Amino acid sequence: MTAIRKEYLKVIDGYSQKAEPKLKVHHVSKTFAQKGQTITALQDTTFDVREGEFVTILGPSGCGKSTILKVIAGLTEPSSGYVMLNDRRIFGPGSDRGMVFQGYTLFPWLTVEQNIGFGLQLKGMAKAERKEIIEHYLHLIGLNGFGRMYPNNLSGGMKQRVAIARALANDPEVLLMDEPFGALDAQTRTVMQELLLNVWEESKKTILFVTHDIDEAIFMGDRVYVMTARPGRLKAEIPVPIPRPREFSVKTSPLFMQLKAEILELIREESWKAASEVGSKGWSPTTA
């Protein structure tokens, strides 16, 4: 099994030398000033995403996952460092970086169709052309016939599907996804994961996907970046040599289990470190 992995890693290495990174996050950090205190949300972070790649970032709650994506999206200024897209530094938000947010962010006063067409309309695209693209994406997310509904009448899973369609319809260079399935129940989540993988294989988009769910991070990603707890920092990069197209069943395969064990071990180490740091400040029972 390890032999298979080594073999695959070589392939990945070869690939990485060929393909130039599409998105580069270069020594980005972020601190917030709050009531005279400074909160470090993100420590010095560097990584990249290649063209057509599906990269996942795995980290516990509050470690700065949303912060990374917001910096890349241009919604938040980094305190230091910078982000490059196609070798050009980004300043501020733009339609070249689509985003699917953690919460539900469909515009409730627009129908499903109008939501999907929002970015296209901003670009000034003609109605007929818009309609064609909207139809395509409605079909892709399996919501044919729901176009004229308002978001209030949709389930959580449907809302996130529309949000994905809306981001994709705009044809961004990279798609940033912030725990898009975090609020969904386990079954819906599984369905959505497979659906997104299908959509990705069809659209050949570059995706950066953030999650706190280990299974999700491995199942979806070509590579998994593991983050430490607050203040966030990238701890490791784990390539996922599971062949594609992937189906739900790979979650019980030995390779999947091995990767999961590896990542769990990393996280466990990290938690111990965090716990001992707390101890050194005098909070542990031994010093109390």
Added chain:
Amino acid sequence: MQVKQYFKLKENIPSRLYIGLGLFSFGALFLLWCILTYGGHVPALFLPSPTDIAQQFWLMVTEMNLFSDIVASVYRVSAGFLLASIIGVPIGLLMGSFKIAEGLVEPIVGFVRYMPASAFIPLLILWIGIGDLQKIAVIFIGTFFQQVLMVRDVTKNVSQELIDTSYTLGATQKAAFLKVVLPSALPGIMDTLRITLGWAWTYLVVAELVAASSGLGYMIMESQRFLRTAGIIVGILVIGLLGLITDSLFKAAYNKMFPWLQGGVE
């Protein structure tokens, strides 16, 4: 028959029952009124009977020009309210969107809104006399400052995530304002208008009680002078009815404008 099922916390009841209950309480009140007046338990000077009221109403319509009073009042309320809204809503929107606008306007508005509009009446009479303009000014003062602050709050509550979403879809600041902030705030703005229109009527009556020669408030004042209790009650009922009509118009407009809100108000 399970009566218990109608007493569940926040649970819905059949709409026929709901309407029936409303009719019942109206009927009960009316019955009490009849018993008190026709039974001779209360002197007519304090509380006239339903027939007295009906007669008085007819008399006012046919001989005392009730409609011209109604027209005068409706005109003043509409003018004062529209003027306040046309200026107040944009200022509120700006204050909620730009800190710089809020910093500029907030101190003044926050201060003035605690000054009762009715206390301005003597000052306004001194400044602009006792004509329509003075009544309109009272209504303006009574509604404008509240509108500004309420619309500001509504605008501030527009979800930042929705605005950010529009940016990631390529919106400029202007587009984000026009296509996200505005439609997001619209239901709240309509609510504000609906509530402040009710206040506008209150201020109208106050304005017309002092130095007026027409309008429903004036009519009520006159009735009191001549101990025409039925006239006072007719005036109050007419104002109530006008309020009810405008409120249902607002509700209808609300449901029509915001089908996405599912059910609209109430």
